Amino acid sequence: ASAQSFTLILDWFINPDHAPLFAAKYCGAFARAGLDVKLIAPTDPDVPPRLVAAGQADACLSYQPQLYLLVDQGLPLRRTGTLIDKPLNTLTALKQSGITKLADLKGRKIGYSVAGVETVLIGTMLKSVGLQLSDVTLVNVNFNLVTALQSREVDAVIGTFRTYEDIQLAQAGLEPVIFAPEDYGVPQADELILLSAESKLKAPALAGFLGALREGVAALEAEPEKMLALFLKDNPSLNDKLDIASWHALPPYFARDPAALDAARYTKYRDFMRAAGLIKKDLPLSAYAVQITA
Amino acid sequence: MPPPGIVIEGLCLRYAGESIFENLSVTLPGGRFSALLGPSGVGKTSLLRIIAGLEAPAAGRVYAEDNAPLAGRVAYMAQQDLLLPWASALNNVMLGATLRGEARDPQRAEALLHRVGLGHRLRALPATLSGGERQRVALARTLYEERPVVLMDEPFSALDAISRARIQELAAELLDQRTVLLITHDPLEACRLGHSLWVLAGNPATLGSPLTVPGAPPRAPDNNSVLHMQGELLRRLAALSPA
């Protein structure tokens, strides 16, 4: 029988975060599962979930905080898998601007890319060191976090990844000062998760996909250099110092078992979102996250 | 249906409060040449445009003696040539057929251009024609329409004396038996072509009683009655225009 097509919309451009997906392809796991997987990169991370909800794709990558907003608004979506099960997001400043601890941000400018939850994250983090949101100036710098920081237009940015921008800043000879949200009162969250439409939860393709993805993670762990070589061959524009460094920094963050659901973590984060007023409903776990079993 | 006479009844025209003519009434005889003369700015073009249905009078009306609507039976040659700059002389002549979506008759158009002395410039764009040549293309365009009623606003003003005489004869031949109203500043032209001559003058303008010229147009320029009428016409014009 010919392979069944499975369309996955990524969260963003192809980057080393997606390594397990490529590894699953290279080790033949997708083919073994009878899947012809198509990866589509969007330019706007907010669009993929809507397209999945509307049935335009089988699954997409998104972020855990986003999941609550989506489901709260009534989008028929569920978290079905996890690609990266640790937070990558950081609040980053430069040592050059004289910031060594979070409290130093008082009276400073913080840049962010609009994603919906930044103000709450920053507010929570500031509160843990006795500051308030009104003690800082927030500037939307859109997709130019690093540039804004480098050019000193802002003193800190939120939304940088410890496996990417923070490495980049170091490579540029700067000294990033990194504050992880989970160290400052924000609950642990999965960074990169897999969403599917409610109506497609029972599709065998999805279970097959998750199984193959698990093989991909294992293959990546077994032969990181071989996978990297294949990845760079497929994506020659990623063949640079930064992406290779990122590739090597990422493995500890990938979920070993993509299907596994940490119910307590999801419930705790829901409470956080609810308390912050970001969602209006007391969503039960089953309304937004499921564990798919093959 | 023979070319109808045109009845003008109680026509008033005002621009920005100023009265051009008031209560103008006259009947242009069907199948004949009427020539209209009068000082510059008196309202000749305006009258022609009202008859052509291009301008609405403040009061009064214009209709055909046979009571059928005038629209569609009138060919109009304006004071400007109004040639389309992108179209050849030939295509400009056939404009009416083009705009009605009818089959065009290039043979007839060519023949007309030949008759007005432009047989060698059929494909010329208007920008490459002289003033008089442009006017002759516009005339050919008007004649191509073959309408029973023909309104012409100074149609020969850009022509030299010799071409003018020749084209007058052409017009008299091709427009024979039509109802023609011809605005002209040339008394000789009026006398050569017109069955009846009207002088529009005054403020507001009024039409005097018509002069009638005996004989069939085109009359020879040295024809006795033409010379006599020309003198009479000049006297009238001189008397009517303000000192």
Added chain:
Amino acid sequence: MPPPGIVIEGLCLRYAGESIFENLSVTLPGGRFSALLGPSGVGKTSLLRIIAGLEAPAAGRVYAEDNAPLAGRVAYMAQQDLLLPWASALNNVMLGATLRGEARDPQRAEALLHRVGLGHRLRALPATLSGGERQRVALARTLYEERPVVLMDEPFSALDAISRARIQELAAELLDQRTVLLITHDPLEACRLGHSLWVLAGNPATLGSPLTVPGAPPRAPDNNSVLHMQGELLRRLAALSPA
């Protein structure tokens, strides 16, 4: 510097390979009226434009008898009125001053418009003027320039006989002692205004020897020499134009 004569030497003009005139040579006398007649399409306008420096001849040259450059000493009135649609009659008359960045003289412009019979339409936009009125504004604009050399292309063609006579007198008065070249289709006009009359005819066109009219313009229309010359001119024109 008195108005210079204009020397035309070996002028050739060709459009798209067709020759309009070849090796045309003539001297227009300084301080005098020259009238140029000829059949439509013969090349009168082209000649005027070459003299005005608006067109480059294929060969030959045009220069002032005093050897100073002609540019800047010529006023040119084209066959079209070329009024600016957004400017009032008054502003159109003063266009030259405006475009040279000079101080404008509304009094003089107003006086000129009065003289051409448009004193009551000073602020009118061109679109609201009749054909003859527009031509008179263009004439006023030409006269406003006060140049020693004046080139006019059928300047009175849209005027009725009476206004025309009056404006001819005005032109004769205001352009006295200037070097004037006037294209006209009206033999009477040529004879009333011209010191020398030229006929351009033929293919390629040539200039015959000039007719000289005695007496100072404007001559009375019934002046004996005017009538005589008019007859002679008509004969020449008729003889020169193709059958």
Added chain:
Amino acid sequence: MIRPFITLAGFIALWWAMAAYGGVPPYMLPSPQAVGAALWTQREYLATNAGVTLAEIAIGLTGGTILGALAALGVAASPVLQRWLLPVLVLSQAIPVFALAPLMVLWLGFGLTSKVAMAMLVIFFPVTANFLDGLRRTEAGWLDLARTMNAKPLYVLLRLRLPAALPALGSGLRVAAAVAPIGAILGEWVGASSGLGYVMLNANARIQPDLMFAALVVLMAIAIGLYVAVDKTLRRLLRWAPGS
């Protein structure tokens, strides 16, 4: 006077039908009711941000028009300038906003200036291109006349070619008026903390489609209002030109 309301009603009906029966889920196209509710409950928030965007549009449109008109005049005045400036003007239209945004912020900061600059960049080109076309299309007879009058090029440009090109400038202004709102939104792209574009980005990220469309409705109202105002003004000013 009643026609716009009929159009509006028809438009809303169509929208409603599409939302209700067109198979378009509410998170992509919320119902008119939901958007209406958002318009009402968030009216102050929307009004404040609309004010910011309006200011950007106003300054951007004014600045863009002035700049565009000056550029066209400059290019028309001098063949040298034309050779150097025109390619740069054309190029400026091909630069995507995300390529320019960082430079804008570097040079102009995150304040109003960078937004207005981006808006102007979008607005000025239609103005320049149309006006320039108009300036080049001056009736040849007029230019001949000007030549015999010994006219100075500067005055020919300002008193003859410029007024003759006003209808063409008008066309450019109409296009500019229509793209001005998107110009301001693009301006907010470089990083803003207020304005309708910011509201939309934010609502989009927070999955609040009703708020996003409410902001869109406000933006469109601004767009239509602007277009109508510009159109009316131009018709009034250019009454001498045919068809106005």
Added chain:
Amino acid sequence: MIRPFITLAGFIALWWAMAAYGGVPPYMLPSPQAVGAALWTQREYLATNAGVTLAEIAIGLTGGTILGALAALGVAASPVLQRWLLPVLVLSQAIPVFALAPLMVLWLGFGLTSKVAMAMLVIFFPVTANFLDGLRRTEAGWLDLARTMNAKPLYVLLRLRLPAALPALGSGLRVAAAVAPIGAILGEWVGASSGLGYVMLNANARIQPDLMFAALVVLMAIAIGLYVAVDKTLRRLLRWAPGS
């Protein structure tokens, strides 16, 4: 023939000076050398993606022009259409791409269609607006003449008003040609895996300024080429109009 190269050299010199001495850090404005190197090493990658964008531009420009011309003709032909279509056309210009992109993908999928649709949306409006202005500005005398000739409105539109409006359509086309590249880039916004816009967004997101500027250089070359081609063609076709 040599002038464009002087312009180009001047441009590069200016860029180089700005990058070297202008205090603009390389992560915002890489040096010409770096961009040149990227152009060379990534030439295949750039060429492939430029091909995709070129196809989008070509289809978008053709489609946008046809659509814009038809819209203008429709609006000009029928006052009823004008009342209904014109506001919609104006509104279409005020919709930011991120509001429209999801709907486009929903309706047209991820393929070429949705990209071309977005590109057309950007391109068609200048065409429509300018052409419409031209169609409305027909010499009154010609329309009078047509009336006395008993002309059919359709033929008046097609054989009189349309040719008379071609210079105005030309202005619109020039603007369209200049915005077409950005139209294609916006089209790629709806989700692409190839095209210069994708390359740029990608390089931008991954902070590879030299690659981003290399793609930008290619895009600009396309833009200038397109503009010059359109301009030359229009001048040839509209020789009867003054100033062409």
